[in-house]
Amino acid sequence: MTNTDITRASGSSTERSLRLLSTLANQGKGMSLAQLADALELPKATAHRLTAHLLETGFIAKAQDDRYFEIGPAMRRMAFDTLNNDTARGLRHAVLADLVAQVKETCNFTTLDGAEVMYLDRVEASWPWRLTLDVGVHVPIHCTASGKLFLALMAKETRESMLQTLALERMTEHTITSADALLKECVAIGKQGYSLDRQEFIPGLIALAVPVYDRDTQLRGAIAVHAPIARLSVEGALKHLAMLKHAANRMGHQL
Numbered sequence: 001m002t003n004t005d006i007t008r009a010s011g012s013s014t015e016r017s018l019r020l021l022s023t024l025a026n027q028g029k030g031m032s033l034a035q036l037a038d039a040l041e042l043p044k045a046t047a048h049r050l051t052a053h054l055l056e057t058g059f060i061a062k063a064q065d066d067r068y069f070e071i072g073p074a075m076r077r078m079a080f081d082t083l084n085n086d087t088a089r090g091l092r093h094a095v096l097a098d099l100v101a102q103v104k105e106t107c108n109f110t111t112l113d114g115a116e117v118m119y120l121d122r123v124e125a126s127w128p129w130r131l132t133l134d135v136g137v138h139v140p141i142h143c144t145a146s147g148k149l150f151l152a153l154m155a156k157e158t159r160e161s162m163l164q165t166l167a168l169e170r171m172t173e174h175t176i177t178s179a180d181a182l183l184k185e186c187v188a189i190g191k192q193g194y195s196l197d198r199q200e201f202i203p204g205l206i207a208l209a210v211p212v213y214d215r216d217t218q219l220r221g222a223i224a225v226h227a228p229i230a231r232l233s234v235e236g237a238l239k240h241l242a243m244l245k246h247a248a249n250r251m252g253h254q255l
Contacts (some may be wrong), residue, residue, distance in 0.1 A: 009193045013050070016042065020050050021059060021075060026218070029158040030068030038239070065161075076113055089121060096123040096131055096223070099247040103240045105227040109167060109212070109251065110146040110156075113138060113222065117147040120221060128230070142168050142182055143175045145197035145209035146222040152189035153211060153219055159186065174199045194241060197226070204228050208237040212248045214255040223248045 023039050037047035051069055053061040055100040078083035092109055094149060099107045100123045116138040141147035141162075149255070150161055163179045172181045176182045197207035207226035214220045223244055225237060 002059055005115050012129050015057075015089050016040065016046070017054060017059075019208060020047070020054065021071070024060060024069065024071055025075075029155045029161075030063035030065065030070045032067050033069070079111075091242055092121050093123065095247050095251045095254075096121060098134060099123075099223070099225070099243060100125055102243050103217065103225050107225045107244075107247075108146075110209075110222050112141075112150040115141055115166060117141055117144055117150065125227075126186065139201065140171065141170065141199065142166055143171050143200040145195045145207035145224050145226070148182075148185060148189055148197070149195035149209045149211060151220075152186035152195065157181075171201050172199055172203045176200065194244075195222075196237070199229065200236060204230065205231065206234055206237060208234075208240065208244065210241070210244045210248045212255070215253060220252070220255050221249065 009043055019040055020036060023036065031050060033044065033193075034048055036042075036046045036051065040047065042050075053059060053071070055062070055069075058065070058072045060075070061070045061072035062068070062069045087231060096107050096109060104125055105127075106123065106125045109120045110117050111120055117140070117154035119137045119139070139147065160183075163183060164217075166179075168177045168179065168182065169175070170177050176185060193210070195209045197205070197209075199206060201207075205226055206229050207224050209222045211219055212221045225244060227237070227241060
C-alpha cells in the first residue's frame with residue numbers, strides 16, 4: 001500500500017467516524033449498530049469497527065440498553081469546549097448581558113449533558129441577593145426550568161427511557177417527584193414553548209426558560225432568567241417571555 005493509499009484510507013475512516021458522530025448527535029437518542037449501518041449506508045462490519053474505536057476513545061458510549069450507542073463523554077467535552085471558545089463565548093455573553101440589562105435579573109445559558117443540565121454561560125444582575133452557579137456546574141434536570149424544557153423537547157422514546165431511570169429527588173416541597181406528573185408537565189411545556197421552575201429546585205427561587213435553536217433548527221441549549229420570588233413573581237417573569245425569546249433567537253444565529 002502506497003502513502004497515498006494510506007492517506008485515502010485514513011481520510012475515509014475519519015470521514016465515516018465524523019458522520020457516525022453527527023448521526024448520533026442529530027438523532028438525539030441511542031441507535032443500534034444495525035441502525036447506524038443503515039443510516040450511514042455502510043456494511044455492518046465497517047460500522048462495528050468504527051463504533052469499537054469510538055467506544056475505546058470515549059467519543060461514544062453504550063446506552064443503558066447495551067444494544068444501543070449514544071454520544072460519549074469525550075464528545076460532550078469537545079462540544080463544551082467548542083461552545084466556550086473565546087469568540088463564540090464573547091458573542092453569547094453579550095446577548096446575555098443585553099438581556100440582563102432589560103429584565104434586571106440574572107440570566108444564563110445552559111445545555112443538556114447526559115441526564116443533567118450544564119451551565120455554559122451566565123450574567124449576574126446587580127442585586128445583593130443572588131444565586132451563584134459557575135460555568136460548568138451541573139444541576140438536576142427534573143426540577144429546573146431549563147432541565148424540564150430539555151425533557152419536554154427531546155424525542156418521546158428518549159424522554160420515557162430517562163423518566164424510568166431518574167431519581168426525581170425532592171429538592172423542595174414544590175419538586176415534582178412523580179414520573180407521571182413530570183410527563184404531564186413536559187406535555188404542557190411542549191405546547192407552550194417555555195418552562196417554569198416554581199420553587200422546585202431552591203426554595204424561594206423561580207425561573208423561566210426558553211429554547212435556543214441553531215440555524216438548522218437543532219436544539220442547542222436554553223436561556224433562562226431566575227430570581228427570588230420576593231422580587232419577581234411567576235406572572236412577572238412571564239412578562240419577560242418575549243425578551244427571552246428574542247435573545248434566544250439572537251444567540252441561535254451565532255451557533
